[in-house]
Amino acid sequence: MDAAFENRYLRLVVGGDGRSLHFVDRATGRDYCRPGTSFASIVKGGASFAASKAVRDGDSLRLVFGESGVEATLRIESKGDYLTMEVMSVAGEGVDAFNTIDVPLTLKGSLDEPFGACALALDLKSNIHAWPGLCSRLQATSVKRFGFVGAKVAIIGCPPDKMREILKETVNAADEMPHSALGGPWAEDAPEVQGSYLFNFDGITETNADAWIKVARSLGFTQIDFHGGGSFRFGDCRPNPGLYPDGFASMKAAIDKLHAAGIRAGLHTYAFMIAKDCPWVTPVPDPRLACDKVLTLSEPISESATTILVDESTADMSMDTGFFVRNSVTLRIDDELIIYTGLSKKSPYSFTGCTRGAYGTKASAHAKGAKAHHLLECFGLFVPDGDSTLFDEVVQRTADAFNQCGFDNIYLDALDAEDVPGGAENGWHYGSKFAWELCKKLDKPALMEMSTFHHHLWCVRSRMGAWDHPNRSYKRFIDNHCAANDVNKRFFMPSEMGWWAIKAWGGAQVEPTLPDVMEYLCCKCLANDTGYALMLITPEVYQSSPFAQRLAEISRRYEDLRLSKNVPESIKAKLRQPGKEFTLDGDLASGWRFRPIRYDKHKAEAASGASAVWKVTNEFGKQPVRLRIEALLSARQYDAGGNATLAEFSDPAQFAVHHAPPGVKAEMSSAVAPGDVSGSPLRSDPETRMRWRNPPRTPQKRDTNLSCRTVADSGWSSQTRI
Template identity: 25%
Template structure:
């Protein structure tokens, strides 16, 4: 009979019980007595995974394949958990720190309890979970933060550093929240915190963990006044054009301006990424000119941010030509089976090149001082790469001897004009220094684009690459977003991602398909996303262009979830669009909503109706007013030049209408006395009588309103359908 007692670990918030035979038995939220773990399941508290069994007798008796061993013994020695496992002679030592707001577990060491009989002292472990809790379903699952919660209680297993892996496994009626380590990253010295608390206290508890362990301040960023602020995104701003950008940013009520790196660094698409010290010619004084421009933006009441692809290296940058840096990432390693001369166009290798990429412009080998493209390869001996072009990207052709090892270059799948750096090297830190020097000019928030472009394991390197940059930015960014996220990113990325632009005709549909679907999931992670990026299209024969109702739709659905939007803006294009004033008025009103926290919970719920569109008006007293409105589907016999919606307010029927690209007239089959034309609420203009009987002519260009004084909705809709668009 096993007389080892069960292990109980508790603070004021929770009581955790682990049985002496290694099973997670109970996790009670003490203020309410709520049991948080599923009962009747024998879920091991810890597991160890080896690539194959290494202990000799186990290796002989069991298949030599990736094998997971379950905990079967747990005891407490002082402030340390000692965990034993089935079949293998290893014990894990996990220190336990009991704090008021959390309990922290740190994997300290592995101890060999029985000699292997072979020359091996290191633990042959590929993956280890030192904390596994089968938390029952509570209604909400935050997959990024690794939290399960309902209105009463939240259970969170939180990595307290970038090298701890916090993840989960789904079960029937429960989910195993777990924390562990990975031999590709760091096996020991990793920490995770267990938080069990009232749902409304979770962010306070996480904030304590962040401060205790010196983590980025993810909670503080989510409590910043600009947390829900949308941003004006600029790739063309320079000291000469900054006033125009400020004008449009203020026109849209934007409190943030995100500046893409090509605005100040010499760029050819992605091809020069990595040259962080080469400014555009518009900045003759380099950093001093950048700093002066950012100061001007701040003086206008706008907070500037920056946008980089931190894990990319451009194929024309100093890290590639004339000789590629040894710290660029390689996807496969090959060995020369024959010497390579400077003239050879066929490369003989020992390994089978099968599954090497055949994508255009990504077929690149890095051999010594040169990059070599290939046309194809053989997958039966003798193995070769053939049709090779030597010294591409202005690299230096070289000869190498038999036995020389080289690799398949990790060329970015996004355009193939940049490559990914090796996250196991120091190059990411060198890049971080370059970005940090630019940051010092006065940026205050950052977008980590291209974050997915890292080595596996992705759970670590996506966040850690961001962290290697983020930790060098002083002062710490007030906000951050990124193109990819993993668990530890939560402490840096204030609200996850933006989306790439969607064309006008698909914008509403794609908004519902993507950001609108993601928003509740992000809410489950106690955070938000960005409903941008929004593109800006001029009306043409191919497209209706960017129109006020599109922007109203996206930004209203975003506000329903306390999310911002972002607009990719260029003053040259904005100045050409006839409806830019109306478009940016939409932004301005909704940014006022965000800044004032104007929406009630009831209004937010109303806005989440995906079938209903809404308009934010300024009423007769210039106060905000939110009303639903419905599109008139056919206008002027099928004309695509005019857009109109009907809505009701203050017991009256209205229409809002405009022309997508021109100033014209609209002849309606209504009498002038049937309606009132409004430039804005309370500001009337007269309608003219039409040349035909019982018709009226109204101006159609910018957004205006009609207030019906007689016709009902059906009649007003029919009137728009039978209208005629007249040139001025």
């Protein structure tokens, strides 16, 4: 017999054979289930077993999984606007994973559909790959490592315009899930989320706070981010004593000045990562530091020994390290840390070139049989064991910094290293565990972002889109970012336009941030109701750079107008068009209007010929010509003296390294085949001849970019809006 579960909007039906049968909009009777998939399944001994039988008994659904010998019971309850599904029991040995629900839908998960669906994990035992919001398939999984019994999810089916309110109701009712008035289903209601912010890397004190406030106001920004490393230590969040002699109290005094100026302060940590000068590392390393391998000393070592022999194989260990590499060359033996520079992957297994007493620990003798723990590391920082009390202590220290200093925002950078404590397959759990436990310890809701995103982080996240800044093709990058941010609307998540930097000359691969780029960025921010962040601007840089001041004024005018909410949707819709450019005349105080603007570009490659002539059609009213001339870099002429020879192609032995897929063999040999071409240009115009045989030139700046700026003589203003 089929088992049906209903609430106000939804009717969910599981077949007696264990298959997903119906997902029905009760208002219309339309079924959105894509039939043929088992409602649940288990993984045992590497094999998958689908549910073969489903029997309802009140709110319970008993599932049988074929020949596996495993049965499970779910409790499915109606909560009015949504269903909850909780694992009550799993009977049978050897279950590695339990896929508690799988309902494929004919829905695409878009806001313009008549019905929407969402599966929401209510604890850290249930993993769901789809982000909360509108989706096209309902799935949830629990694994043995974190336990099956008690794993709980909510199932929502409703019109899309009801989804966010039902998600609020669901999160509020969840016992284990944190909720934030600035995150998840509430994020779109919070005006703070739309503020733009300025990065600070070296610390803001009572002494320099006024200077930072001035810079923020000059940009129209309402938030400043305190990036760790300079102002405070990663891990225990200890304020830099050189800047904050009274610790948290000194930092709070600086933040109080920001608050008095109407500016929010952000705590920018590296999540649970631990700096190597923390008390958890030195002078006595904490045994709760995470490791991925424990080895046994084959013989005793003295306090000065530089070679360490171990019983276990080191064949799977690596010497590769780097900022993003999940690996270290550090061992913990008793109360000593040791850095090695080599290892033997063949018996006798050993670590060589050892530096004893690393990171301020004490070099000591160690007995045969002592354990050598290979520490985990990423971003140049150590990691706590994800299941230890040290993990909880890092959470508490982060909460202490937020609460005692009066911070308003949190950016959990380096949370993308959540895979380090327990492997990539379990990263979702440890990253979410850190964020959830942190939010539960905060005295007030935090405007929260992080460097990764998945299902469980949604309920505490406030905005998306913190991309790193590009180095060129800025306007195309902005359009791509806007398109990516549009996707976040189906998850009810506000966006920002990422981390930007004002760049002057930065070499051949970096384009300068010119005024039209800044205006394009700020215009798209206004059109899409999003803020942005700015790096590398300090009071000293701002004061000494008229260029930065000019761009800041553009930002201020746009930000003031954006945050005022005075620009109607009819105008913002025009400004949102990809590739379309506009200029803002005036500002919020004096009156404003937007006018279409066009920037034509042309590259002059020679003093004469086709590229030396440029014709531009002005599609607007009569106006003076406005030009910007930019000197470009180019390579010297082919036959210029002093050029470096990369390859002469005279000896095949020059190319000794060859790579080819299995079964493919390639050889290189010298060959000269005379042809019937002259090697002379077919065209005789001056520009072509110049390209063939220009004399050597010393200057490297050769090409020139010309930009012609034309502006419409009318537009949309605060007085006349169309």
